[in-house]
Amino acid sequence: MKSMIKILVRYVASAAAVALILLILNLAVLIVWTVQASGMQTTEYHISEIADSLTKQEDSFVLSETGKEAILEGYHWAMLLNDNGTVIWNENLPEDLPRSYTVSDVASFSRWYLYDYPVHVWQHSEGLLVLGSAKNSAWKQGMEIPEIVMKNVSTWFFGVLILNSIAAVILALLFGTRLLRSLRPLVKGIEDMAEKQPVALLTGGLLGDLATKLNQTSAQLQRQEVVLQKRDNARTTWVAGVSHDIRTPLSIVMGYASQLEDNPHLPQAEREQARIIRRQSEKIKALVSDLNLASKLEYDMQPLRPTSINMAALVRGVVVDFLNSGLDDSYSIDLNVENDAQQAVLIGDEKLLRRAVSNLMDNSIRHNPDGCTVTVTVTATVTVTVTVTVDKSSTNCSITVSDNGAGIPPEVLENLNNPKNPAELRSHGLGLTIVRQITKAHGGTSEFKNLSGDGCLVVLRLPIIAAKPEALLEMTK
Missing domain, CATH: 1.10.287 (Helix Hairpins)
Known part of the structure; x- marks a missing residue:
């Protein structure tokens, strides 16, 4: 369920971000387009240029070549009205336009259209200069905005932006919730599959x-x-x-x-x-x-009989059993139990844990029947060292069994530390495999390695419930 909530949050955030980005981009494009559209012709520059290039010589008006080019660049025709509204000069003036205008006519077309011709006007020393474009070439619309609105335009802009963002989040949340409802059965199905449960989902809908x-x-x-x-x-x-x-x-x-x-x-x-x-x-x-x-451990068919076990006492018992079994004089066993591990107690199957420690010691003795070649020459014995410690940081009881014998074959060592096919039970290294399985069944970990010189070292780390009797007593209250 946490993953679905994470999906919904990311979906809503992404959708809102996309909507906000699109809004900003659209506003930017609108502003750029408006600026470019308004700048397609620099009206004031062209009109003033044309007005300056139109001069009166005796009884007629002469337009310079620069003025003609300016008219051709931004307009189609031009005319000059005197104070009485009569056309006293024109350039390419359409035939359908009058040659005289009243004050009312001038007031009407001065900012808009003259017979559907978009026009611009400019004051000339001899009257009023009117420049016109072709019909349907420009769109004009008057706009009147209160001053108070223009003063607060930035506030309005950010307000609209925030409102749009909230609307985007709400819409994304609605669509995301709908998607979440469609995903919930699928997620439940995947979780059931992970637990090896049968899945039968409805096959209708979006997914x-x-x-x-x-x-x-x-x-x-x-x-x-x-x-x-x-x-x-x-x-x-x-x-x-x-x-x-x-x-x-x-x-x-x-x-x-x-x-x-x-x-x-x-x-x-x-x-x-x-x-x-x-x-x-x-x-x-x-x-x-x-x-x-x-075989039973591999397929979880070996029932565990958990009891409270003092691991120091268990390991001592295993060592004593080996010493009393008529062990050859060429073998020696050293036992070292640290003070913190004397009262370490864990919950587990005593028989299986005893079997694990016994297998480790038996492996060291059984695979070195005549001692190590190098060691025999120097010591003539194979020394087995058993160390029991407590890891305070993770409350683990560590049982370390090492020897200075022949070590573990590389292929067996690889299979112990990185089992590729647990179903393959090989006779070679089977005892150590059982050690790994017993440790795993008790929620612990095992580590197998060969020493740099001679021999091998095996570490079993088992979770303990108490390192002191009073702590165990406190847990049982």
Whole structure:
């Protein structure tokens, strides 16, 4: 709705501005045209020039060549009347005009027409000089304006301009409101399409064609949504089915392998082979579990069970589990929890968050079975560092897991930071993909990168509800 109001405001402002600009341009054109039209012939200059060029020599009048050119340039004929109204000289005088005029005749044509001939008069030393143009060559109209009006002409001008502007705004608002009524169903339809809701707009009116196209697009999107939903359900069901079918025979393999591994009557080589079978079976089981979980997270089919979680305690628990799992001496785990993060509490699924931290640590250990080549030579160990901090500015709990191992393969790193096709679940990097999905499901962000030397660094930023117990207590009141 805000966008529609913005459209209406811009439409009204634009329409009013256009109307105002056109009004100003029309006034400017009118003024220029009037000035040019009035200046097409400089009347006073021509008449005075002709009057000065008409001289009396003995008993006749002589018009100089300059005067003749002036008559030809601005007029068609000329005559000179004496004080009695008799024509005493003429130049190209039409035959239909009288040769004598009364005072009343002179008063009548002196500012207007003489027998439909536009005329101008000028005082001559020998009488009255009359210059005439062809019929229908000029339009004359007398105008009388009160003095008070002329004194306030600027005020009237700006007043008319303001009134026209107000009228333009009102008219634009009326037309804009009408357009807005036509746009409102379309905007509602677009919003429904964005929410994946079906759209069925009326196809009549000014924007009927556009409404028809939106209806067609909505129907096509709904069909595609059904197809995609079926495909996603089929993929998730298939992954869940395969996971279920593999779990039982895999448990049997792991059980027998464990028995063979613990059988003291078997040779050591065969027991070692049984141990390898068990460990590889555990990897297959973990992979199947990750694939199933990743599929559910990707299509929002994994329900979250939110509880209040102390992230420092959760991370400590994961670290302790790794230390108690018989971790090889070539690995060491350093845990650093800052003071501000000791009591950081967030709402989330404890099982999934524990899985995310565990996956990060397991990734560092599992992909560096013999240590890093450079690091082995110097330290002979692979060091895993877990750091928990609180970002006070954005109330985020940051969990950083880094190692000095082999790092993350570039193609996996690219897919983690810029997933192009989320539907593709690859076994390589699947554990880190689950970490990203779990973080996203909790409204957080994840960052994966390789260090400039050796190893990798992963940062999880999760929104917290309180950094201190008393703050959490205050929120629950």
